[in-house]
Amino acid sequence: MSKSETVESWVVYRMTLHNKPTGMNAVCAQAEWEAMERAQPGYHTLVQAGIASEGEAERLARAAAGDANNRRS
Numbered sequence: 001m002s003k004s005e006t007v008e009s010w011v012v013y014r015m016t017l018h019n020k021p022t023g024m025n026a027v028c029a030q031a032e033w034e035a036m037e038r039a040q041p042g043y044h045t046l047v048q049a050g051i052a053s054e055g056e057a058e059r060l061a062r063a064a065a066g067d068a069n070n071r072r073s
Contacts, residue, residue, distance in 0.1 A: 008031075009050050009051060010028070010030065012047040012048045012051065013044045013046050013047055025061040
């Protein structure tokens with residue numbers, strides 16, 4: 001399979017930030033999430049996995065953060 005044919009899934013996760021009660025949402029490829037979990041299990045919180053596209057993951061990350069409610073027209 002060529003690089004352009006590789007199927008990749010995406011995840012949304014909540015980053016752990018020091019001195020903050022809640023972190024912010026972030027997006028990464030499933031493989032990157034798995035590597036982060038192996039390095040520091042449970043450090044960040046998985047919001048949703050198995051997302052088909054990066055754009056969809058970005059939209060979900062913003063929605064989960066409440067960004068859609070904070071937009072100004």
